[in-house]
Amino acid sequence: MSRKVTRRKFMAGTAAGAALATLKFPTPAIAQAAPFKIGLLTIKTGPLAQGGIQMEQGIGLFLKHKNNTLSGRKIEFISADTGGNPAGAKTKTQELVERDKVNVILGPLAAFELLAITDYVRDNKTPLISLAAAEDVTQRKANPFIIRPSATSAQCCHVMGDYAAKELKYKRAMTISEDFAFGYEQMSGFQRVFEDNGGKVVKKLWPPLVTPDYTPYIAQIQNVDCVFNGFAGSNPVKFMRAYADLGVKAKIPLLAGWTAMDDALLRSLGDEAAGTISVAWYSADGKTESNQRFVADMQKDYGVLPGGYTAGMYIAGQCVEAGIQLAGSKADDRTAFAEALHKVSLTDTPRGPVKFDHFGNVIGDVFVRKCEMKAGKPVNTVIKTYPGVSQFWTYDEKAFLANPVYARDYPPAKNLEH
Amino acid sequence: MSFLTPQRAAIAAALLLLVTLPIWVGNPYYINVASQILFFAVFALGLNVIVGYGGLVSLGHAGLAAIAGYTAALMLAAGHGHFISDFAAILVTLAASAVFAVLSLRGTGIGFLMITLAIGQIIWGILYRWSSLTNGDNGVNVSGRPAPFGISLASADSFYYATLLVFLAAVATMAVFFRSPFGASLRGTRDxxxxxxxxxxxxWLIRFLAILISGFWSGVAGLLFIYYNQFISPQVATLTASAEVLLMVISGGTATLLGPIAGAAIVVIMKNVVSAYIVRWNLVLGVIFVLIITFMPEGLVPGSVRLWRTAWRKLSRRDGVIPAKTEPTP
Structure with a gap:
């Protein structure tokens, strides 16, 4: 009911505006359009809630910086809690699309959520800017309505494989990660590049998502040059503590994916994190102008050091702004807006330059970082930047896509030892 | 007996309300919420057969629904038709229910509960870890909804009506079943x-058959679930999913026809609609359950009837009417 009234008021308003315009008040036509609606799929309940709350802070800060107006369009922001499960993600997406009629969806967080809604957003022609990493959404099952300014699961891990083999000269590695899609895709990406450069992955461990004690897994770690871990959520904190407490850290260096050493985790960590080398598509010590403002304001408003979840949604906001600008008068046409999003190219984001390949996945810098203790606190410092990394790494796109998607046993690990 | 008893009038009004729902609701989002309520109600009605009438509390029923969902989803993904996939899904679910029954009927009470919990977890574990078959955590996509008799179920309205038909069939069979001698004997085994x-x-046989019936409707609900979501993942078989349906039955009122339906409505509405306005919707749901258990330990539907009767009796006493000494059993 109220919706109808608003629409009627809005029609009256537009009519009045048009009348005024003819009486030579040349206001820009776009300023009178209906608000541009952004829906956020986040997780505020359950074990993944921490990242979900950081996502909301990221887009919240961006809209605050922009005074809730992007490219001259007033923004209406709607946040929906999926509860961290696929059916919840589906229902909440329906809510955003059918009830709220949003122009664009940001999120979701988890790969299994994204996989549950990718067909739906395509069928309902709703553009989506993903944080979740599920590889195939921008590969073998590419969706023209989705772009991903964060990274695929393996995008950073390819870099780690390269760095570990070429710069650190490691020969033998073990991998450990949660037993789910994000873990498989990360570890496989690392293994492929590491082995293509002469390394050997000799053991792969898969503890379940909920593991109360990592001791039995860590006890199996021996006779390798490094351990690559891809934990997510709050698991990295638990794992790194056990890794240090059991005395393995002193002997075997630890490598980490982006979720396993996210800057937002640092406040929960101490000495046990020192020395860990990680790869990430966002680093809080990035030198771009927008990053310095982003980090300073996150400290001011929320008192936290932002990590990838926060930055990912801030950058998603920047993509929306650029998309509205590119689409111009067609910004309300969902298909045209999705096409515009694919053409977005940004030079100054918290992670550095951002552009998209023809599948809608980001081509951007990936940072190798070393965790060091500064004034008693662990801090990640960038030691090497790989510029313009694609989701296909240096592999040929066609050959890459001809293979199956990265999985628990693909590519097969030929060098496993027992 | 007159033709238009208050009960029949109420049934007719409820039917009219349900059939015309898409017209007065309008927005497809809310029609979809209504569809969800209906298929969760089918699930809860199925579980109620053994929880309410059989006195056997199961914490593994989400596993049975998941088996139906996965069988159909995997067969559809392999290129089979909707009819054959759904038919096979129901057969597999019945077979699984039979195994479920044979194992779990080794015990009653807590023993039964623990065995069903274990079976539910095993099913979840298989779906989660046997990734070469089930695609593990990534889940299985269902590419489209069926079009029985040439009517596509792709839109919110048509899917709602299909679900409503199934729901009404479930309610009708339940109503007939519990008046039947078999229903009476099931209550006998409970008491x-x-x-x-x-x-x-x-x-043993009576309980076994009751679990089969219960499994059948869980499977039907599982099928509606995958056609609604067009996606299935191991999350549907989790302990939380089983507990949720059990909560629907218990909060609405066990061993009643309307109880599980009311319970399904509460949970689905809290989960989908209220969560959009209240971040801590889990807390609100918890408070509602505590209130129900405190003031209506027998469940929402029987509890409301009791409170209504008490209030009515007090009112009529004030008018000088002497109340009947024994109240008629509901």
Whole structure:
């Protein structure tokens, strides 16, 4: 009911505006359009809630910086809690699309959520800017309505494989990660590049998502040059503590994916994190102008050091702004807006330059970082930047896509030892 | 007996309300919420057969629904038709329910509960870890909804009506079943299992059949679930999913026809609609359950009837009417 009234008021308003315009008040036509609606799929309940709350802070800060107006369009922001499960993600997406009629969806967080809604957003022609990493959404099952300014699961891990083999000269590695899609895709990406450069992955461990004690897994770690871990959520904190407490850290260096050493985790960590080398598509010590403002304001408003979840949604906001600008008068046409999003190219984001390949996945810098203790606190410092990394790494796109998607046993690990 | 008893009038009004729902609701989002309520109600009604009438509390039923969902989803993904996939899904679910029954009927009470919990977890574990078959955590996509008799179920309205038909069929069979001698014997096994044995009833067989019926409707609900979501993942078989349906039955009122439906409505509405306005919707749901258990330990539907009767009796006493000494059983 109220919706109808608003629409009627809005029609009256537009009519009045048009009348005024003819009486030579040349206001820009776009300023009178209906608000541009952004829906956020986040997780505020359950074990993944921490990242979900950081996502909301990221887009919240961006809209605050922009005074809730992007490219001259007033923004209406709607946040929906999926509860961290696929059916919840589906229902909440329906809510955003059918009830709220949003122009664009940001999120979701988890790969299994994204996989549950990718067909739906395509069928309902709703553009989506993903944080979740599920590889195939921008590969073998590419969706023209989705772009991903964060990274695929393996995008950073390819870099780690390269760095570990070429710069650190490691020969033998073990991998450990949660037993789910994000873990498989990360570890496989690392293994492929590491082995293509002469390394050997000799053991792969898969503890379940909920593991109360990592001791039995860590006890199996021996006779390798490094351990690559891809934990997510709050698991990295638990794992790194056990890794240090059991005395393995002193002997075997630890490598980490982006979720396993996210800057937002640092406040929960101490000495046990020192020395860990990680790869990430966002680093809080990035030198771009927008990053310095982003980090300073996150400290001011929320008192936290932002990590990838926060930055990912801030950058998603920047993509929306650029998309509205590119689409111009067609910004309300969902298909045209999705096409515009694919053409977005940004030079100054918290992670550095951002552009998209023809599948809608980001081509951007990936940072190798070393965790060091500064004034008693662990801090990640960038030691090497790989510029313009694609989701296909240096592999040929066609050959890459001809293979199956990265999985628990693909590519097969030929060098496993027992 | 007159043709238009208050009860029949109420049923007719409820039917009219349900059939015209898409017209007065309008927005497809809310029609979809209504569809969800209906298929969760089918699930809860199925579970109620053994929880309410059989006195056997199961924490593994989400596993049975998941088996139906996965069978159909995997067969559809392999290129089979909707009819054959759904038919196979129901058959597989019935077979699984039979195994479920044979194992779990080794015990009653807590024993039964623990075995069903374990079976539910095993099913979840298989779906989660046997990734070469089930695609593990990534789940299985269902590419489209069926079009029985040429009517596509792709839109919110048509899917709602299809779900409504199934729901009405479930309610009707439940109503008939519980008035039947078999329904009475099931209640007998709940209240006085040893006497039933002494009277010559095969208690085990009665319970076994009840679990099959319950499994059948869980499977039907599982099918509606995958067609609604067009996606299935191991999350549907988690303990939380089983507990949620059990909560629907218990909060609405066990051993009643309307109770599980009311319970399904509460949970689905809290989860989908209220969560959009209240971040801590889990807390609100918890408070509602605590209130229901405190003031209506028998469940929302029987509890409301009792409170209504008490209030009505007090009102009529004020008018000088002497109340009947024994109240008629509901």
């Amino acid at each position: 006085q299992a040893r006497r039933m044995t002494a009277l010559g009833y095969n208690v």
